[in-house]
Amino acid sequence: MENSNQSSFTEIYKSIKLFLKDTFDISQDTNHTATIEDIKAGVDMKGQNAWVLIFSILVASTGLNTSSTAVVIGAMLISPLMGPILGMGLSLGINDIDFLKKSLKNFGVMVILSLLTSYLFFSIPMFQNETPELIARTFPDVRDVIIALAGGLALIIALSRRNKSLNTIAGVAIATALMPPLCTAGYGLATLKWDFFRGAFFLFSINTIFIASATFLVTRFLKFPYEAYANSKRRKIISQIISALALIILVPSVYLFYQLYKKSDFNQKADGLITKLRTEKGMLILDVHKDFEKKQISFAVVGKSVSQTDIVDFKSQMKDLGYDECKFKVLQDAGNLETISKINEIENSFLSNQQLLLKKSQQLLDKDKEIFELKNQLENIDKKVFPFTEIAEEIKALNDEIEMVSYSNKISTNFIKTDTIPVFEILWKKNVSSKTITLENEKIQNWLRIKLKNDNVRVSY
Structure with a gap:
């Protein structure tokens, strides 16, 4: 009886394992040669690709300037930005140092062309207004990392299939959104708004690093063939260089992910406590600002006042959530009773000071008059002697x-x-x-x- 049960469990386990393998196995439908050729063909940023990139940047910049999401999406679909990034990830995965150099060179050309085009567009004064679409590209968080990594994985897996899915490739181009951050960085350069440039270029860097990392990981998982070198010693050196470069990319990627995760976690927990304060105390809280680097939270309160006890309790809760020494800046409502009292005190003090100043001014005038008379007397004496x-x-x-x-x-x-x-x-x-x-x-x-x-x-x- 026991043998029969064990045999039954074994059959169920094998069936589940086979089902999972059939469902999630991507190695059976992989075409290594065609994938490498397709990616290599899309790396070049010259000729038609260069002009398509310039025009798509102009379309995206116009969409960002008019806050037209549809126009921005259209620009992302026609842009060839993904090619050099996939090329960098693939070259690391197959130990092709020459292809890596080519990918890096074309990546540089791509970035310069994009920034220059958007810079020239936004240099025109009538196109320099801040729009929600531009602002949205200046505050990257951990979700952008997830989108870039998941999008990169989806893209390289879709490209590696024998029967490629154009819908997947188009969807990844929209989701990872490489072009809008570059256009926003160009806007920051043209208007000298360095916070826009830093935030947008940081978002573009996140997308680039994680798409390239995803491409590298999938090519290794699918066991893409390494580039053949006649000289075994040269192959070993190149392999070591490529491995070091891959490590240089992957290690900062993990650190970057952790930092953005902590920032998102800090913002989420601060929002939770502010919502709790709003609900329990019945306060109207406005203009909330959270600064993860400085561990500072500021907001304005209308209605009831936030007492020192509330702030101490807030700090204690943030400490329990893992953020010690959190700072708070609270702007109280001018309608609060204690604030009105303070204002009255200030007004009374101001009036007293004004009266004192008037008295002092009169005394100074009297002194000036006396000095003037004495000066005349001295001059007369000087004349005499x-x-x-x-x-x-x-x-x-x-x-x-x-x-x-x-x-x-x-x-x-x-x-x-x-x-x-x-x-x-x-x-x-x-x-x-x-x-x-x-x-x-x-x-x-x-x-x-x-x-x-x-x-x-x-x-x-």
Whole structure:
């Protein structure tokens, strides 16, 4: 009886195993040679492919500028962007270093052509408005990684079949959306909005890395034949180089996936707690911003106030969810009672300060008046005690050709400030030449400035 049961279970297990193999086995319908040829044929970015790429970028840029999803989808269907990316993944999978170089070269041409075309389009002022379609391409998250990886897997599996499914290839071109991020990056360059450029180019990089990684993984899983090399030593070196490159791509891909996963997880948990706060406290919460890098959450509250206890509780819950030292910025509603009280306090303080300032201003005016009067008195005193006769005799002693010396205070203004300038007028004998007078006046002026310690002294004749 036991043997009969065991035999029955074995039959069921074999049937299930056979069913699963028939359902999920992709190796039986694989055409290695045709797949490699098809991918190699689509790598080149020259001739017709280059022009198709340029025109499809223009179509996509127009669609993004008008927020027309249908136009953007149409552009993605006609663009040849996928070719060099598949080429990079395939070349890594089959150890073809020459094909890898060709794929990288054409990938570079593809990126430059795309950025240049979109840059020129968005350089036109009438096309520089921000639209929802453009903004949507600047915030990649973990779902974009899943789309790129799953799309890349679907694409290479579809391409490897003997009977290729054009619907699958077209669907992957739409889902992975390589073109819109490149157009958005061009928009960021044209308008100098670097956050747009960084976010969009990051999204394009995610799609590129994971589509290439998916192609590499499937080609190895399906055991695509390695490129044949006559020199076994060269094959070994190339194999090592390719393996290192594959590792360089795959390791950052895993790290990138983890980082985007953590960012999405942080945003999701923060949204959950904010929803809970909104439901339990009956608050209207607006303008929510989450910054994963800074671990900061900010939002505005209308209606009930968020107390310090609520914030402490919020931090504690985020800590329990794995995000310690989370920061919160809460903008309270101006209609709250405590806020009104604070505003009243500020208003009262402002009025008191205004009264104090008026009083101080009057005191300053009185002081200025007093200073002005004292200054006039000092000037009068200076005039009285100024030793004019003594200075005039000293000037005469400097040169016997001087007949007369006069002195006065000249008041001048440049409409910014007013100065009082001491002026000495010297009358020379008629036989003294003009050149001598000029030189002697300059010497006497320098002497007077030193003697009177006043650089404003002037000498004229």
